[in-house]
Amino acid sequence: MAKRYWLVKSEPDVYSIEDLERDGRTHWEGVRNYQARNFLREMKRGDRVLFYHSSTTPPGVAGIAEVVREAYPDPTAWDPKSDYHDPASTPENPRWFMVDVGFVERFPEPVPLPLLKEQEALEGMELLRKGSRLSVQPVSKEHFDHVVALGRRKRR
DNA sequence: GCCAACGTTGGC
DNA sequence: GCCAACGTTGGC
Numbered sequence: 001m002a003k004r005y006w007l008v009k010s011e012p013d014v015y016s017i018e019d020l021e022r023d024g025r026t027h028w029e030g031v032r033n034y035q036a037r038n039f040l041r042e043m044k045r046g047d048r049v050l051f052y053h054s055s056t057t058p059p060g061v062a063g064i065a066e067v068v069r070e071a072y073p074d075p076t077a078w079d080p081k082s083d084y085h086d087p088a089s090t091p092e093n094p095r096w097f098m099v100d101v102g103f104v105e106r107f108p109e110p111v112p113l114p115l116l117k118e119q120e121a122l123e124g125m126e127l128l129r130k131g132s133r134l135s136v137q138p139v140s141k142e143h144f145d146h147v148v149a150l151g152r153r154k155r156r
Numbered sequence: 157g158c159c160a161a162c163g164t165t166g167g168c
Numbered sequence: 169g170c171c172a173a174c175g176t177t178g179g180c
């Protein structure tokens with residue numbers, strides 16, 4: 001099975017690429033959208049992941065992570081004290097899943113969303129679709145490589 | 157199954 | 169803080 005490419009969103013106030021660099025790896029818990037969950041479950045060990053910072057000024061792609069553990073039940077769903085608590089999910093019948101991701105690379109500075117929007121090469125990318133809110137999404141290899149090249153390039 | 161009301165995401 | 173674009177809930 002060929003390696004696949006993804007993008008995940010995080011508010012850096014909650015968890016940033018700097019946090020991932022410090023921690024080395026983390027649980028990607030708290031996904032509570034069925035489409036996003038289904039993509040999580042398709043992730044394979046070794047797949048590469050663009051790490052996107054949302055709700056920043058500007059938002060942008062901050063670096064690269066990789067899948068280090070494939071999907072397994074998200075225990076925060078049945079923790080009443082968790083922000084992600086969902087009583088409909090139980091250990092016997094889990095509804096929500098998470099993966100573990102590892103740190104790969106932090107760009108010198110995030111690739112800002114306005115720059116991504118200028119790229120003809122990124123036409124059709126889910127992230128750039130108007131109104132797109134999906135927090136876990138597949139990315140084509142071509143789009144992934146283009147974003148990484150922008151991330152590594154010296155800007156300004 | 158329809159759809160109004162409501163809640164959330166996330167750019168601006 | 170505003171609001172567009174969703175997704176979910178629940179009455180019918």
